[in-house]
Amino acid sequence: MSDFSCKPVSLDEINVGMTASYSQTITDHDIKNFAGLSGDYNPVHVSDEYIQSSRFRKRVVHGLMPTSFFSGIFGMRLPGPGCLYVSQAIEFKRPIYIDDTVTAKVEVIEVDLVTRHVKFRTTCSVKNKVVIDGLADIFIPKDV
Amino acid sequence: MSDFSCKPVSLDEINVGMTASYSQTITDHDIKNFAGLSGDYNPVHVSDEYIQSSRFRKRVVHGLMPTSFFSGIFGMRLPGPGCLYVSQAIEFKRPIYIDDTVTAKVEVIEVDLVTRHVKFRTTCSVKNKVVIDGLADIFIPKDV
Amino acid sequence: MSDFSCKPVSLDEINVGMTASYSQTITDHDIKNFAGLSGDYNPVHVSDEYIQSSRFRKRVVHGLMPTSFFSGIFGMRLPGPGCLYVSQAIEFKRPIYIDDTVTAKVEVIEVDLVTRHVKFRTTCSVKNKVVIDGLADIFIPKDV
Amino acid sequence: MSDFSCKPVSLDEINVGMTASYSQTITDHDIKNFAGLSGDYNPVHVSDEYIQSSRFRKRVVHGLMPTSFFSGIFGMRLPGPGCLYVSQAIEFKRPIYIDDTVTAKVEVIEVDLVTRHVKFRTTCSVKNKVVIDGLADIFIPKDV
Numbered sequence: 001m002s003d004f005s006c007k008p009v010s011l012d013e014i015n016v017g018m019t020a021s022y023s024q025t026i027t028d029h030d031i032k033n034f035a036g037l038s039g040d041y042n043p044v045h046v047s048d049e050y051i052q053s054s055r056f057r058k059r060v061v062h063g064l065m066p067t068s069f070f071s072g073i074f075g076m077r078l079p080g081p082g083c084l085y086v087s088q089a090i091e092f093k094r095p096i097y098i099d100d101t102v103t104a105k106v107e108v109i110e111v112d113l114v115t116r117h118v119k120f121r122t123t124c125s126v127k128n129k130v131v132i133d134g135l136a137d138i139f140i141p142k143d144v
Numbered sequence: 145m146s147d148f149s150c151k152p153v154s155l156d157e158i159n160v161g162m163t164a165s166y167s168q169t170i171t172d173h174d175i176k177n178f179a180g181l182s183g184d185y186n187p188v189h190v191s192d193e194y195i196q197s198s199r200f201r202k203r204v205v206h207g208l209m210p211t212s213f214f215s216g217i218f219g220m221r222l223p224g225p226g227c228l229y230v231s232q233a234i235e236f237k238r239p240i241y242i243d244d245t246v247t248a249k250v251e252v253i254e255v256d257l258v259t260r261h262v263k264f265r266t267t268c269s270v271k272n273k274v275v276i277d278g279l280a281d282i283f284i285p286k287d288v
Numbered sequence: 289m290s291d292f293s294c295k296p297v298s299l300d301e302i303n304v305g306m307t308a309s310y311s312q313t314i315t316d317h318d319i320k321n322f323a324g325l326s327g328d329y330n331p332v333h334v335s336d337e338y339i340q341s342s343r344f345r346k347r348v349v350h351g352l353m354p355t356s357f358f359s360g361i362f363g364m365r366l367p368g369p370g371c372l373y374v375s376q377a378i379e380f381k382r383p384i385y386i387d388d389t390v391t392a393k394v395e396v397i398e399v400d401l402v403t404r405h406v407k408f409r410t411t412c413s414v415k416n417k418v419v420i421d422g423l424a425d426i427f428i429p430k431d432v
Numbered sequence: 433m434s435d436f437s438c439k440p441v442s443l444d445e446i447n448v449g450m451t452a453s454y455s456q457t458i459t460d461h462d463i464k465n466f467a468g469l470s471g472d473y474n475p476v477h478v479s480d481e482y483i484q485s486s487r488f489r490k491r492v493v494h495g496l497m498p499t500s501f502f503s504g505i506f507g508m509r510l511p512g513p514g515c516l517y518v519s520q521a522i523e524f525k526r527p528i529y530i531d532d533t534v535t536a537k538v539e540v541i542e543v544d545l546v547t548r549h550v551k552f553r554t555t556c557s558v559k560n561k562v563v564i565d566g567l568a569d570i571f572i573p574k575d576v
Contacts, residue, residue, distance in 0.1 A: 022183065024329065025336040025347075029320040033181055037174065038212030039166065042219030044226065054226075055287070063229045064208065064215050068182035071208050075186030076508075082188065082198075085207045089233040101337035143199070176461040180324020185456065192457040193533035203457075310471065318469065325465055326500035327454065330507030332514065342514075343575070351517045352496065352503050356470030359496050363474030370476065370486075373495045377521040431487070 008080035011140050014111050014118055020078040021105040022069050026061050028098060034065040056095060061102075063092040067132060069104035070122045074138055078106060079118065083138050086117065090134040100126045106136065116140045152224035155284050158255050158262055164222040165249040166213050170205045172242060178209040200239060205246075207236040207276065213248035214266045214280060222250060223262065223284050230261065230281040238275045246270055250280065260284045296368035299428050302399050302406055308366040309393040310357050314349045316386060322353040344383060349390075351380040351420065357392035358410045358424060366394060367406065367428050374405065374425040382419045390414055394424065404428050440512035443572050446543050446550055452510040453537040454501050458493050460530060466497040488527060493534075495524040495564060498556045501536035502568060510538060511550065511572050518549065518569040526563045534558055538568065548572045 024030075035041050043050035044060045051059050067090055074083055096102060103125045110119035117139050124132035168174075179185050187194035188204045195203050211234055218227055240246060247269045254263035261283055268276035312318075323329050331338035332348045339347050355378055362371055384390060391413045398407035405427055412420035456462075467473050475482035476492045483491050499522055506515055528534060535557045542551035549571055556564035 022329070023331055023335045023338060025334060027316045027320065029317045030181065033177065033320075034212065034215075037177055037181065037209070039216030040212070040219040042225050042227070044228075045219070050225075055285070062212075062215055062219075064212050064232070065181070068178065068184070068206075068208050071206055072183030075184040075189070075206075081186050081194075083186070084188075084239075085236050087233070087235045088208070089231070091231045092229050095228075099336070101335055141199075172459045173461045176459065176465075177324075180321075183327070183329050185327050185454070187455055190457060191455045191533055192531070193455060321465065321469055322500065325462065325469065325497070326507075327504030328500070328507040330513050330515070332516075333507070338513075343573075350500075350503055350507075352500050352520070353469070356466065356472070356494075356496050359494055360471030363472040363477070363494075369474050369482075371474070372476075372527075373524050375521070375523045376496070377519070379519045380517050429487070 008082050008140070009078055011111070011113060011116055014079060014108055016108050016111060018078065018108040019105060020073050021103055022073055023101060023103040024069070025099060025101045026066060026096065030065055031059065031061055031098060034062045038062065038064070058097040058099070061096040061098060061100070063090070063096070063132060066096065066102045066104055066124045069124070070106060070136060073104060073106050074136070079138060079140050083140050086137040086139050088122070088134060088136045090132055093133055094129065094131045096126060096131050102126055102131070116142065152226050153222055155255070155257060155260055158223060158252055160252050160255060162222065162252045163249060164217050165247055166217055167245060167247040168213065169243060169245045170210060170240065174209055175203065175205055175242060178206045182206065182208070202241040205240040205242060205244070207234070207240070210240065210246045210248055210268045211276060213268070214250060217248060217250050218280070218282055223282060226285060228283045228285065230283050232266070232278060232280045234276055234278040237277055238273065240270060240275050244270045246275070260286065296370050297366055299399070299401060299404055302367060302396055304396050304399060306366065306396045307393060308361050309391055310361055311389060311391040312357065313387060313389045314354060314384065318353055319347065319349055319386060322350045326350065326352070346385040346387070349384040349386060349388070351378070351384070354384065354390045354392055354412045355420060357412070358394060361392060361394050362424070362426055367426060370429060372427045372429065374427050376410070376422060376424045378420055378422040381421055382417065384414060384419050388414045390419070404430065440514050440572070441510055443543070443545060443548055446511060446540055448540050448543060450510065450540040451537055452505050453535055454505055455533060455535040456501070457531060457533045458498060458528065462497055463491065463493055463530060466494045470494065470496070490529040490531070493528040493530060493532070495522070495528070498528065498534045498536055499564060501556070502538060502554045505536060505538050506568070506570055511570060514573060516571045516573065518571050520554070520566060520568045522564055522566040525565055526561065528558060528563050532558045534563070548574065
């Protein structure tokens with residue numbers, strides 16, 4: 001049952017325009033876990049008191065937290081297990097607030113059958129507004 | 145590194161060439177936590193059996209895991225609390241293996257006093273070899 | 289519940305009808321931790337937006353999350369440290385919602401002194417309604 | 433790009449014999465996380481000292497820990513997002529030891545197009561030996 005097992009999508013099955021996405025509500029748990037992982041305890045992320053005296057309405061999610069969903073989509077679904085992350089460029093365009101539901105989406109924009117690199121546009125959206133925009137380069141080894 | 149302690153470094157104190165760094169040994173705990181955060185359970189990260197049949201010698205660390213240390217350095221030390229992440233570009237140049245000690249380093253390469261943006265070169269190294277290379281753009285709000 | 293404290297209850301002290309229970313409010317933290325452990329990021333568990341367009345009123349707790357409390361009760365109190373889990377059958381009878389307080393309860397229904405197996409009915413309830421029902425078989429080694 | 437997005441596999445695409453699987457090396461991190469989630473700190477799981485005086489060669493993994501991978505496969509891949517867990521029966525046939533690589537596999541054994549229930553055989557294996565065996569019943573709501 002190849003299609004639903006966690007086997008990689010092979011290079012020749014990948015076409016420009018293919019997409020995959022993942023949605024999650026980002027809660028305090030995710031912020032605190034990312035703070036613990038990164039050491040980033042910037043009060044804009046972890047202090048309600050600091051936020052009340054700032055120009056933000058709620059605590060702001062670390063931009064790299066939902067960026068990690070790109071890694072999840074690449075590693076698990078498109079192209080899937082075995083692929084290698086070559087580069088990721090990210091622009092944090094709008095703040096993401098605690099309890100926002102973020103949809104991470106990757107879309108194939110270029111496939112190089114010779115070098116085995118696939119380029120993706122990578123976005124995160126909240127209520128259909130792009131909050132994170134970027135580009136990724138993924139390499140698919142031959143032996144996968 | 146007393147100068148970049150946990151009070152913000154104000155924009156006019158920041159000069160080209162300033163650096164801040166952070167070192168950590170990346171263990172299974174960090175990999176599994178990042179897998180849980182990102183949903184990325186690619187077997188190159190989580191399965192010893194898969195690795196034994198691959199060209200890697202040990203399980204590979206998710207590239208975005210130590211990238212998160214840049215967020216930690218920016219948010220905590222240089223420029224410190226209150227700054228905002230505008231963009232981050234990353235190239236994953238060499239695999240990082242479980243139990244490697246990674247040193248993340250940021251270095252100021254450009255300061256714009258008018259727009260209040262600071263550009264950094266951001267690197268992660270293992271045994272003095274650059275494993276992750278990149279550029280970051282940080283904005284320092286006036287009220288910080 | 290002093291009788292089922294953290295020293296093992298020996299086989300000959302166990303009688304049909306004995307019970308032990310444990311209560312916990314299931315929060316986003318528990319759901320996200322279970323998602324991270326299991327890889328189950330089904331949007332019924334992690335996305336508020338998805339839930340709003342579904343027939344559920346709030347995010348649903350992974351059924352195996354509070355099922356894990358049976359493991360806690362068996363391993364810690366009845367029979368306690370040293371026992372081995374032989375089997376567990378579970379029916380998920382009603383959805384459990386985020387912020388529900390779940391009471392897990394195990395009740396001895398059969399004791400076999402020869403084979404050293406103890407059978408339990410295992411239930412989870414929310415506001416006195418059974419949400420999870422099941423049966424477990426526990427083996428108590430002689431050397432415990 | 434429907435095939436690789438996290439959209440559910442519809443009931444009429446599911447056939448007897450379909451499988452999906454997931455592999456992970458179970459480390460101390462997973463054991464401790466499961467202990468924290470379940471409250472099961474049975475020394476067979478968490479104490480090296482206890483294990484040295486027991487008949488086990490290494491700390492034993494909580495049986496319900498890799499059982500959670502079934503939830504991950506059902507919720508994410510087969511049938512995927514939106515499906516509901518109706519029941520799960522599990523037999524723990526052999527101990528799983530810390531640092532074992534476990535492969536969880538689900539296989540469709542029955543599809544009922546009228547009631548919309550799908551039955552699966554669910555197994556976990558270590559080095560091709562079945563360590564956990566079981567059956568699951570999954571319901572696929574119409575609106576998914």
